[in-house]
Amino acid sequence: MPLKDVPLKDVPLASSPVLADGVFLDELFDLDYREVSMRVLSDPEIYQLELDRLFPRTWNIVAHEDEIRLPGDYVLRYVGEDEIVVSRAEDGSITAALNVCTHRGARLCRYEKGNALRFTCPYHAWAFRPDGRFLGAPIAREKMHGELRSKEELSLQSARVEQYAGMIFVNFDLDAPSLRDTLGPMTWYWDLMFDRTSAGMTVIGPPQRFTIRANWKTAGEQFAGDIFHTLSLHKSMQELGMLSTDGPVQEPAMAGTSAAHRGSFVRCFDVEEEHYLNALKGRDLKSLSAVERLRMQPPPGMSVDMVDQIVQKFSPEQVEMLAKRPPQVGSFFPNIGGIVMHQPLPDGTLGAFISWRTWVPKGPDRFEVMSWTVAERDSSPELRENVRMFTAATFGVSGFVESDDSDIWPLQQKSARGALGRRQKLRYQTITPEGKPEGWPGPGDIYDGFPKDNTQWAFWTEYLGHLTGRL
Amino acid sequence: MPTADTPYKEATGRRVRASEPLHGDIVEHLEDEAQLLDEDDLMGWIQLLAEDLVYRAPIRCFTERGSGSPFDEEAAHFEENAMTIFLKVMRLTQTSSAWAENPASRTRRIVSNVRVHETDVDGEYRVDSSILLLRSRYDDTHYDLLSGRRVDCLRRADSGFRLASRTIYFDQTALGVSNLAVYL
Numbered sequence: 001m002p003l004k005d006v007p008l009k010d011v012p013l014a015s016s017p018v019l020a021d022g023v024f025l026d027e028l029f030d031l032d033y034r035e036v037s038m039r040v041l042s043d044p045e046i047y048q049l050e051l052d053r054l055f056p057r058t059w060n061i062v063a064h065e066d067e068i069r070l071p072g073d074y075v076l077r078y079v080g081e082d083e084i085v086v087s088r089a090e091d092g093s094i095t096a097a098l099n100v101c102t103h104r105g106a107r108l109c110r111y112e113k114g115n116a117l118r119f120t121c122p123y124h125a126w127a128f129r130p131d132g133r134f135l136g137a138p139i140a141r142e143k144m145h146g147e148l149r150s151k152e153e154l155s156l157q158s159a160r161v162e163q164y165a166g167m168i169f170v171n172f173d174l175d176a177p178s179l180r181d182t183l184g185p186m187t188w189y190w191d192l193m194f195d196r197t198s199a200g201m202t203v204i205g206p207p208q209r210f211t212i213r214a215n216w217k218t219a220g221e222q223f224a225g226d227i228f229h230t231l232s233l234h235k236s237m238q239e240l241g242m243l244s245t246d247g248p249v250q251e252p253a254m255a256g257t258s259a260a261h262r263g264s265f266v267r268c269f270d271v272e273e274e275h276y277l278n279a280l281k282g283r284d285l286k287s288l289s290a291v292e293r294l295r296m297q298p299p300p301g302m303s304v305d306m307v308d309q310i311v312q313k314f315s316p317e318q319v320e321m322l323a324k325r326p327p328q329v330g331s332f333f334p335n336i337g338g339i340v341m342h343q344p345l346p347d348g349t350l351g352a353f354i355s356w357r358t359w360v361p362k363g364p365d366r367f368e369v370m371s372w373t374v375a376e377r378d379s380s381p382e383l384r385e386n387v388r389m390f391t392a393a394t395f396g397v398s399g400f401v402e403s404d405d406s407d408i409w410p411l412q413q414k415s416a417r418g419a420l421g422r423r424q425k426l427r428y429q430t431i432t433p434e435g436k437p438e439g440w441p442g443p444g445d446i447y448d449g450f451p452k453d454n455t456q457w458a459f460w461t462e463y464l465g466h467l468t469g470r471l
Numbered sequence: 472m473p474t475a476d477t478p479y480k481e482a483t484g485r486r487v488r489a490s491e492p493l494h495g496d497i498v499e500h501l502e503d504e505a506q507l508l509d510e511d512d513l514m515g516w517i518q519l520l521a522e523d524l525v526y527r528a529p530i531r532c533f534t535e536r537g538s539g540s541p542f543d544e545e546a547a548h549f550e551e552n553a554m555t556i557f558l559k560v561m562r563l564t565q566t567s568s569a570w571a572e573n574p575a576s577r578t579r580r581i582v583s584n585v586r587v588h589e590t591d592v593d594g595e596y597r598v599d600s601s602i603l604l605l606r607s608r609y610d611d612t613h614y615d616l617l618s619g620r621r622v623d624c625l626r627r628a629d630s631g632f633r634l635a636s637r638t639i640y641f642d643q644t645a646l647g648v649s650n651l652a653v654y655l
Binding site: 110111112113114204205206207208209210211212213232233234235236239240345346347368373388389392393396397398399400402403404406407408409410 | 528530532533534535538543544545546547548549550551552554555558559561562565566567568569570571608613644645646647648649650651652
């Protein structure tokens with residue numbers, strides 16, 4: 001009799017899951033008042049639903065292509081709590097397979113990175129190719145893998161692999177839309193952050209990894225559009241004069257436009273009216289062309305000589321966008337973030353921080369931040385050093401910006417543990433009507449002006465759609 | 472003999488024996504430094520740093536035995552100089568909203584296994600030590616625990632020593648802490 005384990009692709013999704021106390025998952029989301037029960041942060045049953053229904057069926061970011069340059073190079077990464085091996089094949093293609101031996105379930109590859117053209121399980125020496133294909137069990141005459149299952153059936157479960165801007169994404173759902181289709185209109189903006197030059201970006205070493213004792217969605221919902229928190233949680237930057245404005249809006253970094261699509265988000269900062277960057281302050285920007293402005297202050301991690309490449313690579317509308325309202329921070333649903341920003345420094349210079357990151361779930365109340373620092377392949381040693389240093393100093397485990405976020409997320413989690421607390425709500429009630437500024441050339445759902453709750457609410461409706469099977 | 476996996480260059484200068492007064496002076500310096508940090512006296516601590524300080528903690532991976540250093544040469548958990556440390560200390564001590572350390576954590580630094588070697592530069596010493604940091608936040612009974620090896624360059628100054636460089640080789644690959652808003 002076949003095992004009763006339902007393959008993930010056959011898990012019935014056409015209904016709202018019922019939790020152990022009889023509550024329908026739907027009932028934790030108030031669509032009229034735009035409220036989410038804090039139970040979604042702490043309930044272990046909901047967490048299991050996410051592991052089954054969300055992560056194996058969405059595009060997960062796992063590595064940069066330069067981490068596995070040579071044939072046989074591999075790294076270990078995660079899809080939800082499942083560990084996978086991401087490898088470069090001999091023909092240059094990239095493969096990803098579940099790191100679970102099909103014999104007795106041991107961790108097949110036990111090194112975080114390396115080079116191998118085959119993996120031999122330490123337990124009984126079953127051998128596999130990096131793409132997951134089963135090669136054989138030892139002592140062939142004894143037929144130690146038996147004859148009931150074909151070799152094909154004994155292969156490691158493999159994932160679909162696609163790339164964007166040098167980053168490698170995997171999806172275990174064979175029926176899911178392609179990565180490009182999933183990103184949809186967002187690449188119009190994200191290309192301006194991560195795909196700006198002909199040489200493209202490379203990665204600076206392996207990702208930084210650290211652990212936050214909170215649910216992954218505390219970071220996930222914040223990165224889906226919470227620019228507002230900068231004014232309070234990161235107020236120390238204003239106190240130090242590192243974030244200020246001389247524009248008509250006196251709250252620095254709040255002017256701009258948000259673009260969203262199916263739970264993904266990007267924020268385009270207004271550097272024309274507000275220009276919180278020192279280099280642009282006091283300048284009559286409106287009299288300058290987009291290219292003149294980009295030459296005066298190239299985008300983060302770029303030098304003046306790279307500006308010509310931007311003009312060649314992008315449409316005039318995108319060049320204009322990069323000069324006036326550069327996309328600088330955003331997220332891909334459900335658990336991927338990206339940041340490309342300048343940090344004005346006390347000595348008047350600019351640091352650049354450029355990072356891809358993912359929140360890897362490690363239980364309902366724990367997640368790991370995996371954060372890659374990336375830089376233009378063609379950057380000068382000085383520019384590369386600037387990105388390397390200031391990405392670490394601002395974001396990530398020792399970053400003075402992110403350390404305040406990583407302190408507040410566990411406190412939200414603490415709130416969600418109490419019997420009263422988990423019945424409280426996350427509220428998304430500041431709404432701005434959807435509307436494009438005049439002449440806005442970019443695609444997606446557009447929300448202009450002070451950052452409101454629209455895109456974060458869209459994160460939750462997308463989330464609910466995935467968990468209830470409506471998406 | 473160091474193996475190929477040894478992540479740090481072994482000291483080549485003369486070993487300063489534990490019985491020599493200099494060794495005692497350096498141990499006292501490290502203990503005083505730990506005391507300043509444990510007591511959250513960051514302004515006192517930065518007086519011990521050299522202007523050309525390099526302070527870093529490289530990222531580590533778990534790799535096959537014999538395959539070389541598990542530490543990356545570029546990617547780091549800490550990547551600081553005197554300017555970034557000064558900036559962070561100003562943030563922690565002079566602003567009202569450095570929430571990562573407000574209220575302050577209670578921390579305890581256990582410094583041990585101190586080994587001192589002379590270097591090619593007169594008055595500069597290579598100092599290796601083991602560090603264990605315990606950090607307690609709010610009323611949480613969980614401790615943040617970080618252990619590692621520190622490789623320092625201490626430079627003799629008019630009074631005492633200044634830290635010219637510190638590299639922290641953490642034992643964890645994925646750090647089990649939310650942030651490094653405290654120093655080791």
